Amino acid sequence: MRKHRIRTAAIAATTLAGALSLAACAGGASAAGGAAPAPSAAVSASASPAAPAAPPAHGGGTRTAQPSAGHGKVRTGTPAGDRDKSGHHGKVCRAKDITWSTRSEDQAGGYILISAKAHRGITCTLPAGLPTVAFGSDGTMAGPAEQVAGDAVTLKGDITVYAGVNPKTANTKYGKELDSIIVAVGNEDPDPVSLKVGTILVDRPTVTDWHTDPKDAVPFG
Secondary structure, three states: OHHHHHHHHHHHHHHHHHHHHHHHHHHHHHHHHHHOHHHHHHHHHHHOOOOOOOOOOOOOOOOOOOOOOOOOOOOOOOOHHHEOOOOOEOOEOOHHHEEEEEEEEOHHHOEEEEEEEEOOOOOEEEOOOOOEEEEOOOOEEOEEOOOOOOOOEEEOOOOEEEEEEEOEOOOOOOOEEEEEEEEEOOOOOOOOEEEEEEEEEEEOOEEOOOEOOHHHHOOOO
16 A cells, blocks of 8 residues: 555656656747747848938928029120119210300300211210319309209200200309310210300309200209
8 A cells, every 4th residue: 555655746747747748848949939920020120121311391401493484594684884873875075075055045045055976987875964064163053943954855866955055053253264175975975175255244054954855954943
């Protein structure tokens, strides 16, 4: 009986050991199976190409400018240097480009009528504004006889323009006595001319703008 119990206990122990061994093997296999994906994942991560960087937000990074419409095209037309200030095209007249003449008129208390015509073969523009008229060596200048300046005028051929000069608007008996006036096309004209006008008394002189009709060049007032 005692031998039978010992044998039974030995068989039970052997069975229990086998069961434990099988459980240990199963647990090891499970553990090995769970750990195996880690290296695979690591390899996959290292082999996969990096995802492309997101494009920079507006306002950041370097932007390449695109050519605007119209840029790079050749622009044609008259250069700004070939226009006078009024926008007219062509050469601006100088005093040396013009044939000048003067005559005395009795209207409006007496004045000097200046006539201007381009020399033969010359086409030029008289800019809008007063002619420059000076009296004597002290540089007395004629002021405006009109409130509004006229338009620029192109001189060519027989086209003639007129300006009226009142040498004395001051209500006095005094003034400087002269027999010529100095005329130029604007203050920057390098070639002013001296025109004989007879004996005149000068005090606060005025001049009109250029007009194509001599009747409009009377310096009233």
